[in-house]
Amino acid sequence: MPLDIKICGLSTPDTLAAALDGGASHVGFIFFAKSPRNLMPAEAGRLRQAAQGRAQAVAVTVDADDAALDAIVADMAPDMLQLHGRETPARVAEVKARHGLPVMKAFSIAEKADLEKVAPFRGVADKFLFDAKPPKGAELPGGNGVSFDWTVLAGLDPAIDYMLSGGLTPQNVAEAIRLVAPPGLDVSSGVESAPGVKDIGLIAEFFRAVRGA
Numbered sequence: 001m002p003l004d005i006k007i008c009g010l011s012t013p014d015t016l017a018a019a020l021d022g023g024a025s026h027v028g029f030i031f032f033a034k035s036p037r038n039l040m041p042a043e044a045g046r047l048r049q050a051a052q053g054r055a056q057a058v059a060v061t062v063d064a065d066d067a068a069l070d071a072i073v074a075d076m077a078p079d080m081l082q083l084h085g086r087e088t089p090a091r092v093a094e095v096k097a098r099h100g101l102p103v104m105k106a107f108s109i110a111e112k113a114d115l116e117k118v119a120p121f122r123g124v125a126d127k128f129l130f131d132a133k134p135p136k137g138a139e140l141p142g143g144n145g146v147s148f149d150w151t152v153l154a155g156l157d158p159a160i161d162y163m164l165s166g167g168l169t170p171q172n173v174a175e176a177i178r179l180v181a182p183p184g185l186d187v188s189s190g191v192e193s194a195p196g197v198k199d200i201g202l203i204a205e206f207f208r209a210v211r212g213a
């Protein structure tokens with residue numbers, strides 16, 4: 001099965017084009033005011049048009065209420081919603097029913113025991129994203145460029161469809177693939193020259209590293 005690759009936190013047409021030309025299966029747009037990658041829904045809606053028919057456009061939200069999600073869905077028309085906060089299984093089910101869109105639920109992982117949090121979401125969320133726990137005092141629940149011990153994913157039920165995330169870079173992605181052979185990868189900070197500033201060269205380097213793995 002081909003490896004899913006999501007380039008997340010895109011905010012310009014040229015870096016989005018680099019992600020699509022590189023072969024991204026998913027492109028992510030952030031809706032979180034404290035993030036340097038934050039977009040307004042209409043802005044993401046204009047950008048995401050280039051991804052139509054080429055990659056899944058993912059709206060990344062954090063404990064968003066119905067009004068915020070309504071605006072994102074109306075103005076951006078995402079293919080998928082990523083819920084990156086403390087959403088419960090009931091809330092995930094509610095969001096799916098309200099918007100009729102697939103949901104990727106994110107989890108913060110540090111040790112094997114953290115994977116037990118996934119069970120109540122199986123059959124509710126369509127996909128999972130395993131990210132590192134944010135560093136103490138961090139403003140963002142994700143997009144911190146921090147990795148976790150990927151080996152905790154070894155032995156995970158192969159029926160769990162997930163993206164490995166957190167601190168991936170062109171330098172370490174081959175090692176992540178070698179260690180856990182994840183079905184998908186998600187990168188943001190690792191393809192930036194500064195927080196929130198995606199770099200076309202680093203995006204291309206990331207795809208080269210994945211292909212060479």
Ligand SMILES: O=C(O)c1ccccc1N[C@@H]1O[C@H](COP(=O)(O)O)[C@@H](O)[C@H]1O
Pocket residue numbers: 008009028030032035036037060061062084131140141142143144145146165166167168186187188189190
């Ligand atoms: O990237 C952000 O600013 C962000 C904000 C709020 C929730 C999630 C966010 N990003 C997600 O975290 C992963 C990992 O990022 P990184 O590669 O470690 O920088 C990113 O791909 C988004 O899915």
